[in-house]
Amino acid sequence: MSYIKAEGLSKQYGSGDATVLAIHNMDFTVEAGEFVSIMGESGAGKSTLLSIVGAMNPPSSGKFVVDGIDVYRLGSEKRTDFRREFIGFVFQSFHLVPYLTVVENVMLPLTTVKMSKKKKRVLAEEALDQVGLAGKEDRLPSQISGGEKERVAIARAVVNDPPVILADEPTGNLDSSTTREIMGLLQRLNREGTTILMVTHSQDCAAYAERILQVSDGRLIGKDES
Amino acid sequence: MNLRDIAFKNLLRRKAKALFVLAGLAIGVSTVVALISFVDAMTENINHKLEKYGANILIVPKTENLSLTYGGLSLGGVSFEMQEIREQDLTKIKSIKNAANVAGLGPMVFGVVNVDDHKVLLAGIDFKANWILKPWWKIDGTIPGEKGVVLGSETAAVLGLNQGSPVTIKGRQLIVSGVLKPTGSQDDQLIFMPLETAQTVLNKEGLVSMAEVAALCKDCPIEAMVKQISDVVPGAKVMAIQQVVKSRMEALAQFKKFSYGVSIVVVLVGSLVVLVTMMGSVRERTEEIGIFRAIGFRKSHVFGIVLLEAGFISAAAGIIGYIAGFAVTKGAIHFFSESGGASIHPNLELIGGSFVLAVLVGLMASVYPAYLASRMDPNQALNAI
Numbered sequence: 001m002s003y004i005k006a007e008g009l010s011k012q013y014g015s016g017d018a019t020v021l022a023i024h025n026m027d028f029t030v031e032a033g034e035f036v037s038i039m040g041e042s043g044a045g046k047s048t049l050l051s052i053v054g055a056m057n058p059p060s061s062g063k064f065v066v067d068g069i070d071v072y073r074l075g076s077e078k079r080t081d082f083r084r085e086f087i088g089f090v091f092q093s094f095h096l097v098p099y100l101t102v103v104e105n106v107m108l109p110l111t112t113v114k115m116s117k118k119k120k121r122v123l124a125e126e127a128l129d130q131v132g133l134a135g136k137e138d139r140l141p142s143q144i145s146g147g148e149k150e151r152v153a154i155a156r157a158v159v160n161d162p163p164v165i166l167a168d169e170p171t172g173n174l175d176s177s178t179t180r181e182i183m184g185l186l187q188r189l190n191r192e193g194t195t196i197l198m199v200t201h202s203q204d205c206a207a208y209a210e211r212i213l214q215v216s217d218g219r220l221i222g223k224d225e226s
Numbered sequence: 227m228n229l230r231d232i233a234f235k236n237l238l239r240r241k242a243k244a245l246f247v248l249a250g251l252a253i254g255v256s257t258v259v260a261l262i263s264f265v266d267a268m269t270e271n272i273n274h275k276l277e278k279y280g281a282n283i284l285i286v287p288k289t290e291n292l293s294l295t296y297g298g299l300s301l302g303g304v305s306f307e308m309q310e311i312r313e314q315d316l317t318k319i320k321s322i323k324n325a326a327n328v329a330g331l332g333p334m335v336f337g338v339v340n341v342d343d344h345k346v347l348l349a350g351i352d353f354k355a356n357w358i359l360k361p362w363w364k365i366d367g368t369i370p371g372e373k374g375v376v377l378g379s380e381t382a383a384v385l386g387l388n389q390g391s392p393v394t395i396k397g398r399q400l401i402v403s404g405v406l407k408p409t410g411s412q413d414d415q416l417i418f419m420p421l422e423t424a425q426t427v428l429n430k431e432g433l434v435s436m437a438e439v440a441a442l443c444k445d446c447p448i449e450a451m452v453k454q455i456s457d458v459v460p461g462a463k464v465m466a467i468q469q470v471v472k473s474r475m476e477a478l479a480q481f482k483k484f485s486y487g488v489s490i491v492v493v494l495v496g497s498l499v500v501l502v503t504m505m506g507s508v509r510e511r512t513e514e515i516g517i518f519r520a521i522g523f524r525k526s527h528v529f530g531i532v533l534l535e536a537g538f539i540s541a542a543a544g545i546i547g548y549i550a551g552f553a554v555t556k557g558a559i560h561f562f563s564e565s566g567g568a569s570i571h572p573n574l575e576l577i578g579g580s581f582v583l584a585v586l587v588g589l590m591a592s593v594y595p596a597y598l599a600s601r602m603d604p605n606q607a608l609n610a611i
Contacts, residue, residue, distance in 0.1 A: 051605045054520070054605075056520060056603075056604050056605040057605045076525075077524050077525065077526075080519065080522055080523070080524050080525075081522065081524070083520065083521065083522050084521065084522020085522070089520055089521060091517075091608065095513065095516075095517045095608065097514055097517060098239070099235050099236060099238070099239035100232070100235060104227055104231075104235075107227040108227070108517075108518070108521055109521045109522055110227065111227055111228060111229060111232065111523070111527075112229070112522065112523060112524065112527050117227060117228070120227055121227075156521070
């Protein structure tokens with residue numbers, strides 16, 4: 001049985017004549033430990049798809065199952081818990097909290113977990129070490145570079161060891177050298193067993209994935225480009 | 227790292243907004259503290275001053291169709307020739323419910339005596355209690371002992387006696403220990419001696435003609451005390467000097483009402499400041515709240531962060547508000563109380579009350595912004611990941 005399974009996913013916004021079908025009848029599966037890229041032009045429905053996969057945007061119809069859990073049958077708060085336990089987010093614009101230090105940003109997913117402050121700090125430092133940011137724990141986001149911010153975002157995504165990482169254009173704001181470093185980092189995490197779904201415009205980045213889901217006009221048009 | 231840390235760090239980051247909320251609440255709290263402290267201090271001061279006017283409850287024998295005035299006040303009926311009050315009945319006043327409010331009890335016995343062919347009214351009094359009941363008394367000389375008397379100023383003039391003069395009353399050789407300075411009251415025409423001595427001289431052992439009570443009624447209704455005294459001294463008629471007491475209470479009650487009204491308005495304005503500022507703060511933090519919700523903060527966690535921030539500011543506002551209110555009251559008292567009679571002291575109840583008030587107002591005004599924050603859709607907040 002597949003680790004992630006989408007059946008007949010559709011998402012429409014608005015009603016009547018103003019209805020927009022962002023996602024139309026999508027079926028796909030992702031195995032545990034897979035690295036999958038989602039590609040498509042702007043407005044193709046990639047971000048909507050990723051938000052549905054991220055348990056933040058209920059589909060208009062269809063079913064979405066992760067590890068045997070029918071995600072959208074969970075109540076709102078249970079879905080929040082699901083996000084915390086199963087998914088690490090790497091946002092396009094980093095989305096770091098500006099008034100928290102690097103290490104505090106990384107500790108955020110552990111905030112509501114019952115664990116000593118010391119233990120949280122140790123886990124966050126380990127995650128930062130993993131992304132090559134040891135020694136920059138106490139800096140503020142405004143005091144580090146774009147590439148470092150992306151690394152902090154990745155460290156925050158992996159600090160509580162979620163089985164799935166969702167990345168939205170993780171290198172969209174980075175230069176080519178930093179892009180290679182970040183993609184290498186994601187690839188390493190994938191090799192260590194983390195399932196990764198990544199939205200990207202870049203063919204070069206998509207090439208790091210094992211499989212590409214091509215989205216166009218809200219439909220999947222290619223499933224096995226690797 | 228916990229919710230408290232996040233709330234605290236956010237406040238440090240948004241210092242201007244935090245200070246604005248703090249100022250709004252602190253001004254509200256300090257106004258309430260200042261008004262309450264001022265009212266309390268002035269009440270205490272007024273009470274203290276009114277105490278100087280002496281007795282405000284009179285205990286006289288039950289009589290019919292007799293009237294006499296004493297000290298310019300209508301006493302209802304006092305007849306020196308009729309039944310008296312038993313002195314031991316007066317001791318029961320110490321056991322009434324509001325006994326703690328009795329500042330002074332002055333039993334008096336009266337009788338007419340002849341001194342050098344003059345008929346004079348002799349009054350036996352408790353000189354110790356008299357200092358509380360008639361603090362305006364000034365005696366040229368000393369308080370009399372067992373064989374001494376104090377003369378009213380007119381009595382001394384009529385009888386031609388001075389301090390140290392011998393005087394014979396009902397065959398007893400006594401010494402004038404002092405002369406009362408003019409009071410403008412009937413006291414100027416009396417001869418005073420210690421109660422026990424007078425009772426013996428007048429053959430009224432264990433009896434008193436009337437008694438005066440100085441009651442401190444800041445927190446008690448004077449009518450209730452009158453009733454309580456009537457119950458324990460059944461043979462007597464107990465009267466409050468209504469004019470003094472009622473006007474005092476009414477003035478204070480009106481001042482208090484006004485203060486509470488102003489306090490409510492100021493607190494409402496303070497809570498509006500908190501509400502509006504917190505709403506603005508929440509709107510500014512849409513992205514941040516979206517991140518929190520996306521990475522697994524429950525609605526209750528977001529709600530908690532906003533309330534914790536409000537709680538921190540409110541607690542600080544409570545402390546600052548009390549200190550500011552206290553300082554303002556001190557200044558106001560100095561300004562308004564020319565005689566310097568009023569004073570203000572730290573009041574634990576008010577300290578606790580102002581803290582609780584600030585926290586309650588701050589939290590209540592932040593409930594709606596916190597609710598809005600907690601209801602934010604992470605997907606919309608982040609404009610889709």
